[in-house]
Amino acid sequence: MDAPKQEIGCPECGKRLNVPKAYIGLAGCPVCMNKIDVGARLKDEAWEEDVDLGNNLLRTFLSPFSVSLKLLLWYIAIMVSLGALGVAASNYSVLYFYAGILITVAYLVLAVLAYILDRKTM
Numbered sequence: 001m002d003a004p005k006q007e008i009g010c011p012e013c014g015k016r017l018n019v020p021k022a023y024i025g026l027a028g029c030p031v032c033m034n035k036i037d038v039g040a041r042l043k044d045e046a047w048e049e050d051v052d053l054g055n056n057l058l059r060t061f062l063s064p065f066s067v068s069l070k071l072l073l074w075y076i077a078i079m080v081s082l083g084a085l086g087v088a089a090s091n092y093s094v095l096y097f098y099a100g101i102l103i104t105v106a107y108l109v110l111a112v113l114a115y116i117l118d119r120k121t122m
Contacts, residue, residue: 013034
């Protein structure tokens with residue numbers, strides 16, 4: 001049984017090539033002998049199409065915006081945990097307050113860096 005294939009285009013000659021969906025790496029065009037970075041071409045062509053990422057949770061988390069989403073989820077989880085710990089251990093509530101401020105600043109810096117890096121890879 002053959003693996004499912006996906007069609008990509010050679011950037012040099014325009015020839016359409018069938019490659020396995022799971023393949024990432026270099027492929028040679030049989031017409032012009034150009035080396036094609038299959039992972040990069042699949043990513044570029046996937047964003048050219050109207051793709052519904054909402055149906056596949058794995059694809060959603062592998063999308064370029066996933067870094068920002070993961071940072072946001074971690075930030076929320078940590079802040080909720082700190083809030084719960086601050087209420088449970090009222091003697092250390094000031095410590096948890098400053099830890100929350102530090103984590104918020106770190107989150108904002110990482111979110112901006114993730115946004116910049118995501119924009120460069122698109």
